[in-house]
Amino acid sequence: MKKKIWHLIILNTCILSLFTNAQNPVFSQILINKSYLNPAYAGYSGDLTFDMQSRIQWFRVPSYFLSNAFAINGGCNANRLGFSLQGLSDLRGEGFLQNHRITGAVSVNLPGYTSRKLKNKFLRDRKTIVSTGLAIGVGQRFLNWDRLLFTDQLDHYLGIVRNSSLVNPQNVVSNVIVDLSAGSRMKMEISDKGSNISAGFAMFHINRPVETFFYSENRLPIRYTGHVFLHLQTEKYVNNAQFLTIGWVGNYQQEMQTNIVLLMRDFNSGFMLGGGFRSERIYLLGKTIDSIVLQFNLRQGDVIINYSLDFTVSSLGVHRTFGTHELGISYLMSGYNMCGMFYKRNKRAKTDCFFLYDDLMKKSNFILIQP
Template sequence: MTRTLRSLLCAASAAVSSLTAHAQDPQFSQFYANPIYHNPAFAGGSGAGRLIANYRMQWPALDARYRTAAFSFDTYDEDTRVGLGVQAISDWQSTVFQTTQLSGIGSWMLPIMQDNDREARVVFGLQASYIGSRFDPAGMTFADQYAVGGLVNVVSADPLAMGGALSKHSADFSGGILFEHDLGDDKAKYWAGLAVHHIYRSQLRGDWLGQRISGMAGLRIPFTGGRGLWNKGLVHQQNRDRSVSLTTHLRQQGNNLQLDTGFNLTYSPLMVGVWYRGIPIRRLDKTFQNDALIGIVGFQFDRFLVEYSYDITVSPLRFATGGAHELSIWYGLDSLFQFSSTKNRSARRQRRCQHF
């Protein structure tokens, strides 16, 4: 069987399964670079207006590749402690299945402790969405089109092919909560959150999406001191970010349980990271659920961040898929990261831009 035929059959199976069972939401290896998609409580988390663009291409070696694009804007109001955001996401599974989601997001921050530069807060988030899905069998081939010699029938008599394109539209609501604890300037910061997506939509009979429940936590540890070691104080003078961030993201949707965990090492403007996705001790049909090892490189400046990652597939599909490419870009309407003259401006904010 040729690779093209295998790809088409994979696309057909995925599309049909999406109609008869619970589908899964798009995933991002750089989940921390698309924060409001994973938890609405992250809306306004930069403390300033922020534009984010994310693009992912999964399995580029196959004709049945997956592509996802996301665009979002969020901002924060100091007086009301309210964060607001909007997001648009489109996901294409080959040419057969497409999903579009448009969301409005709001968050509210509740300070629970402030002692000099030590702070703790709880943030609540809500999201309302429109979701539209379209299935088009025009790009598929079916079993009755093939014989020993290959493709013999241009048109299929399969009922799924004869039925034409199908569309579905629905409203959706999601919620999340986030706890942040900043131990002080040049000290560790940690956070933990919980989000539930498709609270309303998943209750609809025959819906294509199951409820997605996510837990997330992270720890950022800055490296301080050592002027003589770090270019005779040049690092200190430029207020470079030198830190390591450890982050974990666990999510379940239907029968699918997925873990992302890893670290990012930052010596601004350079950032590099290594991540793992899968459940190494969990078996499904006698196969361990190892998915991918992920390498990340990025650059962050005062108002700008760009990151690229590549997924190295470690599942049994590793020789066929070509992995996955992902690109994330942030642009801030004000300072996002603490550099020299912008440090005091950032420090006055109730919410500072999350470093992952």
Template sequence: MPFLLKRLLLISIAYCLLPVAFAQDLHFSQFFNTPLTTNPANTGFIPDADYRIGAHYRSQWSSILTAPYKTTSIYGDAQILRNKFENGWMGVGGVVLSDIAGTGSLRSTKVYGSVAYHQMLGDASLLSAGFNLGWVNKRIDLSKLTFPSQFNGKFFDGSITANYPNFVATNVSYFDMQAGLNYAYFPDENTYINAGYSIHHVNRPTETFFSSNGDSSRIAMRHIGFVNAILKPNDRVIINPNAYYTMQAKASELVVGLNANYNLSEAGEKQLIAGVYYRVGDAVIPMVGFEIKNIRFTFSYDATTSALKNFNNLQGASEFNVTKKGFYSEYNGDTRKVLCPKF
């Protein structure tokens, strides 16, 4: 196929996909490493630590777009008031997300604060409920877009003054809210099972750069369900299977897979991480990582399996995550139950 024709096909496919992508929320392949954006009930739900902080970066479609999608997330959460409730505690946290998409530099900035409550049910299960409230801003640079008024009969001419039809704003802000539930079951020190469900955009905020048109300008609720397990077959290996499903409007996504940790030291301070996931109908996602002294680094790559693979050479998206977990110094002598298998 001639290079120019192939390039035109790539651009056509990418731009056919853009409206769908803009209509959907930000998402990560390593959903298990972005707990607060997956479910607000995860806030302070840290089975093997007292607090955690993390950062996440995703770059998508760099092989077919001159301006690939880039998403960054920074979050932190902690357990508090553990001595104020009988067999329970509170969790507080926050997350900041930044996203840049497309040639028009569609920029999204999201800042959320999260609160959750966790209650032990006997000695082998835990129920959690949480919500978050945030501020969202989206803006677009019209000077980086081309419009029909700039077509001179042969090609688009940037020197021609553009006519921006129907745009009434290039910067919009609104408040947003999510809520969720979690349930964990841990019958013994080698087994941990967790499932959760959350609803995003509970308040269905209005988001548009054009004149508001009733329900068509309001964000559809997004539903997310997940289930995972942490299994310890021996002192060297921990296996972590995961499944994740999300649905918003007419779009849905299912990701399944597992990763495993291999202990390289007596105390488990050094671990190798490897795994593979599959986004049904879209991509195979291998992942590798390393953990040292409660700091975990993981890298994954989306290898496209859909029809787009014929044009992007399997090059979908790359993600990098770093997470730090720790304990409060004042709780060094605490004998509270650890809620997941440990090396």
């Protein structure tokens, strides 16, 4: 009985967090599918890439949450443009609530150098890239009313007294929404070794679309995301650059806030290890869900595989949830861009808007997936 009560508490926490977050799940693994984090990352590598990501939240709990996302990214070097096509399928409670989205994004990437007159040697004459992205998407939710139980179906003494609720209308699908998002990011070298810093900010649901099953004016609240990453190259002038990465990602929307802090290190053998802490605050419940995050990345040629595990350390406990699992795969088609409205192989020149990566792309196992 006690076990069932805990399952109900966990499930209610999930459902309330879903409606306070209102739109998309927050992935702990942010190195795969960066265009999901910020529209300014559309076409982030300058080449054609395929990203896939899957998240199973609280594996032990009945009706766990399953989120799947994909993205196709490409860049046009000549026009300094990046493009992405993203998809999201989010299943809650074994499909009683489903959320499906498709989004297209375009980014403008402006390369440059900091002034040679700056006194600070860490900032003087450094490569930079500033990007701004816009995204437009469509989406719809699906709800299985037979899986829900309302108070008008219950009696204090008799329990369930009515098989169906008087709540009407019980629409199976919500209206189709058109969703607008925008974001900016900047990346800059900070040393001769190749160390760099990046930061970005994005806003989702800027137009606050109405999404409802009841024909009401229920507008999605704006979601804000921000991130800062410091990539420290540990050795100077080596063929295979290695980085120590420290990063923070934050998400805020109405009654819910999520913060993720990560520390990662890559190695010459083609793998990266990382760990961090994730804190999810649900203001409506006055509850915080904390997790320790462990991540593993493996790169073989143009393929990157990532696995992430969140250990629940708050009162819910990992023994009740079995943690949250994420798996991501990224495939890079090196040398292919999207200029001329078709795929074309093209050697990138120093004038390429993605030139911040050019000197390091062949020297590091994971420069491709750095935010």
